[in-house]
Amino acid sequence: MTPALLVIAALILGSAAVALSLRNLIHSALLFVLSWVGVAAFYLWAGAQFVAFAQILVYVGAVSMVVLFAVLLTRQGTPTPIETDSIPRVIGGLFAAGGVAGVLGGAIFGTPLDVSSALPAAASVKEIGRQLMGPHAIGLLIIGIILTVALLGAVVIASQERTDNPEDFS
DSSP: OOHHHHHHHHHHHHHHHHHHHOSOHHHHHHHHHHHHHHHHHHHHHHTOHHHHHHHIIIIIIIIHHHHHHHHHHHOOSSOOOOOSOOHHHHHHHHHHHHHHHHHHHHHHHTSOOOGGGSOOOOOOHHHHHHHHHTTTHHHHHHHHHHHHHHHHHHHHHHHSOOOOOGGGGO
């Protein structure tokens, strides 16, 4: 392993671990942005420049801004109390995690490790750009619409008037 890969791995894993351990949602979102930058650095290290720049544009640029706007627009002034009886939630979370781990494990172990059967080398960045702006332009438009709807949904949720009684939180 090269030192650059170790630094990138430490950046990704460290920022994700700290983001998961913080209780402040804004700080966690910003640390996940740093983790996504680390993933883009990994793609650059691996020689996939187009994927790295797409990572920067899509995740660091668009998705992180939507997440931050959604968090900032939907924050409530008074925290809601957390119920202490959460055993069914933990069991449901463990089942969901087991399902995801099973699907990922099946995909990993079902993939042949023979390098000769791998796909040919990727096209140039210019050819990928032509494909994205030609036959696959509708996919980019749909992604843009989904992100816009998510941001508008956050604005609608945040703009609803709340009639909170002070007795509800005591």
